[in-house]
Structure formats: structure tokens, C-alpha cells
Amino acid sequence: MKRIRMKIFLAMLLTTALPLAITASIILYQVDQQIERDQEFAENRITHDLKAKIEEFSVTLSETAYQIYSNPDLIESIALGKEFLSDSRTYDTHRDIHEFFLNVYNQSRVKNILGMYLFRLGQTDLLGNFFPNIYPHFEASDLTALQREIKRQDYAPSMKVIYSSPYREPIVQFLYTVRYRGEPAGLLVIDLSEKVFREMTESYNTFYRGQISIMNPDGTIVYGTEPLQTGQQYTGQKGPHMVSIQTELASSSWKLNYTYEIHPEQLFYQRIALIMIAIAFLLAIVFSLWLSFNITKPIIQMHRQMIRIQIGDYSGRVEVKTKDEIGFLGNQFNAMTEKMEQLIEHDLKLRLVNQETQIKALQAQISPHFLFNTLQMMAGIAEVNRVPELKLICQSLSNMYRYNMYIENEWVNLRDEVMHIRNYLVIINKRFPGVIRVRFDLDPGTMEARIPKLILQPIVENAVEHGLIPHPGDRKLIKITARISPSEDCLYLGVVDNGIGLDEKELDALRKMLFHDRRSEDKEKGSIGLHNVHSRIRLICGDDFGFQLKSRKGRGTWVIYRLPLRKE
Template identity: 35%
Template sequence: MRYWNDMLLKTKMFVAFSVVFLLTVLLACTILYVKNVNDTKDQTYALSSTITKQFSRTVELYIHEMEAMSVTIFGDPLVQRNLLDHYETDNAVEQNQIELSLSSRLYTLIHPQPKVQSIYLFTLDKYAYYVSRSSGPKLTDSLEGEAWYTGKAYDYRSKFLLLPTALEDVSHADSPKVISFVRSINRIPSRTPIAFMKININVNVFEDMLVQSDNNEMEKNMRVFILSDEGRVVYDNRHELTAGTLPALSMPMLKKGKSSELTWNGAKYLYSSERSAYTGWNTVVLIPNEYLLAQIKRTQLILILVGLAAVLLIAVVSYILSHHITIPLHNLMKKMNRVEQGDFSQRMEVKGNNEIGRLSRIYNDMLGSISRLINEAYQSRLAEKDAQLSALQAQINPHFLYNTLNIMKSISRVKGIEEVAEMSESLAELFQYSMKNLQHPVALEDELEHIRCYMNIQKHRFFDRFELQSDIPEELLQASILKLTIQPLIENAIIHGLGKKKSGGVIGLRVRCTQGILLIEVTDNGRGIDGQKQQELRSQLRAPILSTGVDQETRGIGLQNIQQRIQLFYGEPYGIGLMSIPGEGTTVKLEIPYLLPADGKGRDTHEYISGGG
């Protein structure tokens, strides 16, 4: 590990890339090989499953057709009448006429079906009528000679039978192999069994149903069987096991999965099976694995060649790539050493938008930020000293004015000029209130006292042109608010709302507490604010907090100043809301948290507790 840590980055990258890429290629080749084998099997399963389902469905449709033909025979009035006449006569001539009539009728029905070999009608009194396409002799004379018949006619009244493939004439080996469709013929409308029909179908009918392509290697090698649940072979596409049994295979094994693998006669097969609930037969398709092996071997050879070529290419690419990455890093290290010595002019050349380019850009931006912060820190120290001098000067002026106003008040009272004394006293209290720390919260009643002094002065200026109407619950007088947050709103209402109103002006001050929020509303019935001006004011209220002194001085302690002070102290969810209707008036809403002084005195303290809503 120590040797690895001491290696150069270029060497580490070359070794690491080569090993990782080699393992990746080997893993990818293995996965591709396995996936190719699995995909080939899945495709084979899918194709064989499709062939199985299509073939099974085609067989079902043909048996449906045979059932439809049997229903035609069942319901044919001529057949019904002749069968009933059979039971009512013993005359040989009449019996012969019945046989001719039925044969003619059955031949008419068998003619459109080229694969129907013969049709038998068995009466319940041991007699058989028949018609055969080959015009051969009658192979059975009565129902008793049929192995499938149990002797109870009512057992077959509502169903049909499909008999496995067998020779039509067991006495002749070259007789055609047939499957038999058997059902009862019931009397209409009583549904009483009066006869049975057996339709013998040439097994070669399945040959036409199974459409195979000579160009498809899989279809040329696959085996297709139709099996009964007992394992009898109804059909074999190679005609080797038709009418026999399937050695070494059992239906329970085939039913374990509709698509799987098995070994038969020493060879491995992929198989798919489909059981028809309608016919009761099982369609099985066996596909030998041999035809898959050639494709898999070709794929294996291609993957080996591709893997070797990829390993060689990766080794070359990893060396070039590692060399390309380490050169810019080496240059960056040299420039950082120069910066460490105090040379902030060192910059990287940015090439492209890749990782190295972004790193170079970030490095350049970092140096620019460091230089800017150093300059800002220097300027901030200068500004701080200027602010301290301004603050000292600002403290001197209010104290001087406050002392001068008290002298004016004393002289006015001595000389009997009470109005001047009263104005001087109110103005002195205004200055005394504003000289305290502006960011220290006070009780609501202190802010109201400040408003009272302000209104005393305004009454001497405007006389009875407006009045202040207050609606403040007594329990809210100790609520904590910032200084100079309500009085500027009253001032705005007088100057901007009622300034041109000659009489009847009303300023409303309403305070409420709801769900822990102290809501203060200042309303006036003045001229209101037009829409454009409202938009400008709302934009100013949403503007970022001011950080310098010049702009703030020009704005004074207006709406934006109050908004910024509230959000700095309480947080951004609180502040000022504005609503105005031109010609009717303006409402300014102030929302702050409802807090009470923690010490119970409520005067100029930083400790507060939350009040109830």
C-alpha cells in the first residue's frame, strides 16, 4: 500500500484504468455471452410458444367446425324424422328407404369437408347408418361394438367425445388413421337421446394446419405432437408415433411448465406445451438444442476477438488519457505555489468545458474572489471608521436640539406663550424617543405615546382638518414592537393621503392579535394611490434589504425602511401590506409576531416571550 501511495498519479491512473477496464471487458463479454444464450433461448421459447398456441387454436377451430357440422346433423329435420321413423317400422322396404334417405343427406354434408372420412349414425336398438368418402364397407353394425360406449345413453346427452387417433379399419394396416368426433342426437324438443353420431376425420387434417417454413432451421428440426391426457399420440408431424404413445415422456412432466427443458431419447430439447380446455388435448412442441449451439459458438468466438482487441485498445487509451490529465494538474500545482508566495496574478488558461477546463475556471474565479475580498475588507475598515465619526456627530446634534427645545419650553412658559411651550415639549419628547437605540423593541403604549406627541404638533399645523381614531384593546398595550414603525405610517397618511383634504379627514389606527400575529392597520379616507404607484411601492417593499447609507438616508424612515427593519429583526414572513382605492383611501397593514417583554416591564429590553393569540 505504501508503494502504491508513493506512485505518480499518471502511473496510478494507467494501472488502475488498465485493470478496471480489463475486468470490465471480461465481465461484459461474460454477460453478453450469457445474455445472448438466454436471449436465444427466450426467443426460441417465445417462437415455440407462439407456434404451440396457434396450432392448438387452429385445432380448436377445426373441432368447432366439426361440432357445428354435428349440430347441423343433429337439428336436420330429415335426420330427425328418419331416425324416429326407424323406431316405428319393422318393414325392410321402409327401412331401406330410410337408409337411402339418411345416406343421401349425410353425403351432402360430408362433401364440403375433404378430411371427413366417414359418418356413422348409431341407433339405440343396435343398428348403424353410415356414409364413407372411400365407399368402403360398413366397419361396425351397432353401438354395442363401440369401445367408448358405456351402455347409458343419457351419459352423453350434453357433451361430445374426441377419440384418440386409430386405424379406421383395424383389419387393414394401410387403412387411414382417423380421429373420431362422437355425440348424441337428441329428439327435438324433448332432448331425449335417440341415436349417436360418430364423425371420423382423417388425421392428415393436422398437416394442413401446421404451416412450416423450409427456410427456418428451427421449424425444420422441431417435433410437434398432439397428445391426450393419457399420453396417446393424436398427431406427430413426422408420422412416426401417430396413434401410438410417446416413450420416455409423461404428461405430468410436460405440465410442470408451459416452457422448459427436457431430455428425450438421449437428446436435450426446449419444449412448450398448451392444453386446450375445449378439446382436452395437449399440443407439445419439442425443439432440439443442436441448432442453438452453432449460433452460440459463433457468438462466443466474436466475443473473444472483441475482448482481446478491447484490452489492447484500453491499455493505449488509458496511458494517453492519464498523461493528458496529469499535465494540466502539474501546471496548476506550479501556479498555486506562486500564489502561496503572494503572487495573485497567476491564472490558468481555460481550454474547453471539460473537468480540467472547469477546474481552471474555478481556480481563476477563486483568485479573483480572494483579491476582491481583500480589497473589500480594506474598504470596509475605512468605511467603518467613517461611520464611527458620523455616529458621533449624529449623537451631538440630537442632544443639542433636545436641550435647546427644553430651554425654549421654559422661556415660553415664563413669558406665558403656552402653545409654543406645548409644541416645544412635544417636539422634545419626539427627539428624546428617537435618540434611543432604534433597533430596541418597546411596548406598544410607548409607540402610542410617541404618536400622541406627533399628533399634538400636527394639530397646531392643520387644526381640525383631520382626526385620529384609535381602536386598541387594553390587553395589547404591552405588546412588543420596534420603535418608529407606526408613527411613520400615520405621517404618510397625513402627508400623502390627507394633505389636500380641507376637512373631514379621518385616520384610523386598529390593533388586533390573531393566532400569535399582531396585526396593526393604519387607514385614511384620503385621495388613495393609483395603480401604477401601488405597483411601484409593492416592488420597493419586495426589494432586497439596503446595505449602504446614502440611499437609506434619502428614503428616510418610510415604508421600505420599516419593511427592512421588521424583516431583519423578525424574519421575512413578516412585514407591510398595502391596499388602496383611488379616491376612497388607503390601508397599510403591519404584521409582526405577538411578543411580550420577558421581564414584565416592557421597556427597552432584548428579552421577550411569545404572547397568546
């Protein structure tokens, strides 16, 4: 009973918890996959797309500033700190600087330039400047700080974001050291509107609470999504649901970092999926235990009462509290035990009566051995009285009974079955002298083949009784054939007669009775014999074996056996 209870418990657990768990697992898997896809998408956009955009922006500024080297006289004038005569002309440094700034402003790919100006090494005064919209007011400290940038021998072109600028708006300041013969000679400054750089950068900030930070190698934030972070040391955002992506810019020493939070909606579905799995298993366990105990409780009670009946106590009854199938079984069990208790007193008497009836039935039966011995005695009397025909009939009939007595032999040689048919035909030819002839056409080796016992004689008898005897002709012939098919590993037997045959309607009815197992009370004896032989062959040998019928009205009938090839 405990096994039944456990089976019901496991079945209910599987049918209730498993679908919910699978559904929740699918949701959890989909959410996890979406989080991974988002992270992969964000990483691809930051480390490839945004990085390429910033590097392209930096390269464009460097290319723009590098155009100053197209005028060697200007570089030499900046480095030497004077205007000089050359080829009978006076070199005008301020004019060439102004023309350089105009070319940059008009032809460069860099847009939204707010100002450009140039310092000479060791001077705080501007050597040249260009401000297309507004002339800013520079503080002395700002110029001094820029002058210090020139003295850095390892200085490379760089950018920084300034949110408090003389232009009264945030700017991106590009610093480019002008060198003469490898030594710093001046500093070219290009101020751009920070708005364009921010729009370009923040267009890649598409995830929940995303933060883009650009840092110097020392960790100082140069640009941040939050302007207040600029100039501070980058500490990084930490949390169980934070995703951080970092890469280095090839065109500068900057580091690009992007952090974002997993969307609360995704976290909500993730938590819901986990909660669903936990609740599903908890409810399934509780419900399955409750249901299994309630279902098996009356069954266990019934089992205990059955044990009492098994040991001889027929007073056991079950308590029925429900009207379902279990209650119906309980009522039937109680009715059964009451009936058994009433009948148990008469059981011994009934057994005695049945045994007495069986003994009388056995005494009334004729023993096949007695009949066989009687036929042998009749043959002996016929021989003494010189009646050879009667002796032959008795011997043939006794041989047939002896063949039938050994019912434990399911398979016999074809030779034995043919001998049994010969004994049968001896008796038939005594009934109809010279009327029915028989011919055997048996291939070599077939006589030792094993076949099911008593499958030929009923068919031969059927052919004689229903085909040949009713036939008005004088030449009545029955032919028995046997051949082996090595390719199919089968034995084919044939019983052919030239009797009255069957028409198509009769043949179809007989085939339906044989092959569809359709029985009725008004079947003729011959049909029942055919059906029994066919059914027995299929039961013993398998559904692929049996026999087929072919017949033509007035021409005869052909029964073809298909049997497995077996040898002794």
C-alpha cells in the first residue's frame, strides 16, 4: 500500500509541479537569455561603435591641428619668437595664423568650433586667435595653466571637457603641442561645443541608468554622463545588478567605461519565475501528500480487512464515507464478505457434490485406450474368421485412434501425417470402392519436415465429404503435394480435388469466415473444420502462416498451406 501511496504522490507531483516548473524555467531562461543578449549588444556598441566614433573624433581633431605644419615659416616663427626678412619680404606671423584658423574653420570636418588660439612657449599672451561668435574673457590663471601644458615634453594631443568655460557653456578643449625640430614651441587650442560630443556619446547610452565615463590613465574622469563627475576620481559603480564594460581608446590614453543596471522589469520576471518554481513545488508536495493519503486511506483499510479474510476471519468490514468509486468498491467489498460468510458453511457440501458429479461424468466416458484395444480385438477376430476387409478397416481405424491418442506431440513428421491420411482413405475406399483415387506428389526431403499435428486429415476429409462424394463424375481424384522454398525458409503443402468446387460468392464467404474469424451458429461442419485448422496453424506458427483457398465451380478446390520449415 505504501508503494501505491508513493506512486500517487509522485504522479501528482509530476503532473502539478512539473508543468509549472517547466513554464517558470522557460521564463527564467528567456529572461537570462535576454539579459545576456543585452549585455552582448551593449558591449558591442561600446567597444566597437562608440569607441570608433570617439577615436574618429580625436583623429579628425589631430588631422585638423596637424595642418599647421603645412607652413614651415609659421612653425619657425613660432619657435624663434620673431618675425624675420626672407627673400626681400617681411614675414607676417599673425596673418598666416589667421589664415590657418580661417581654413580650419571653413574646410575642416570638425564642426561647432567656438574658438581657436595659439600660444608661444614662455608667453601667456595669445600669439593668434579666432572666435567666430563670441570673444571670451580668459582669466590669467587659465592662460597660465595652458602655458604649463607646453612644458610637458611627453605631451601628446589630448582632449578634456570643461563645464565652466569663458564661453558660458560646456566645451571640449583639444590641446595640440606645436613642435619645432622635436622640441615644443607652442600650444594650439581648439575649443568645441560640448553639446555635439555629448549627443554623439550619449546616443549609445540606451540601457537603464546607463553611465558613460571617459577617464585619463590615472583614473580622473574627463567626461561623464553626469557632469558633476568630471574631474573626480573614477571609483566604479558596484551592485548585484550592475553591468560594467570597459575598453581603451587607441588614439589616446583615455579609457572608456560604460555601466548600466539590469532593467527592473527583467529582474521582476526573473524573481517571479523563481518564486513560481518554489511555490509550485511547495504546493505540489502538500497537495500530492494530501491527495495520496486521502485516496489510499480507504484502500489500505480494505487491504487490512482482506488480510483478515485471508486468515479465515470473514467478519471484516470497511467503513464507507464517500460515494465515489472508492466508496462503491467498499460497498461491494462489504457485500462480498457478507455473501462469503453466508456461503462458507455450504462450501464443503458443494465441493463434495461437485466431486461426485465429476466422478460420475468420468465413469460415463469411453476410454480411447479401451476403444483402441477393442478395435485390435476385432481385427484379430476378423483374421481368425478370414474376413480380410474387416481386418483392414479395424487396423486402419485403430491406427488413426492411436495417432490421435498422443496429444502431447504438437509437431510430427510429414511422413506420420501422410500415413494417417492413408489410414483414413483406406476406410473411405471401403465405403466407396474404386470411386476416389489419391495421388501423392512430395518433393525429396519433405517427408522429414515437421508440421503441426492433424492439419491435413480434416482438409482431406472435407474435400472427400463436401467436394468428391457429391460430385456426379466417375473420376474423383485428390492430390497431396509438398515442396520446400529455401529462399523463404517455408514448407508449402497442397490438397487439390476435382470435386464440385465453389462459386465466387461461396468462396468469398468462406474466406471471410477463415481470415476474419467470423463465427456463427449455422456454420457447416466442414467450414468449422477449415477454420479450426487455419486458426491452430496461426496460433502455433504465427500470423504469417496458414493456408489459402482457391476454387472454381464444377472444377474443384485447391488448399495451399504455408508453414515454417522445421526439421527433426
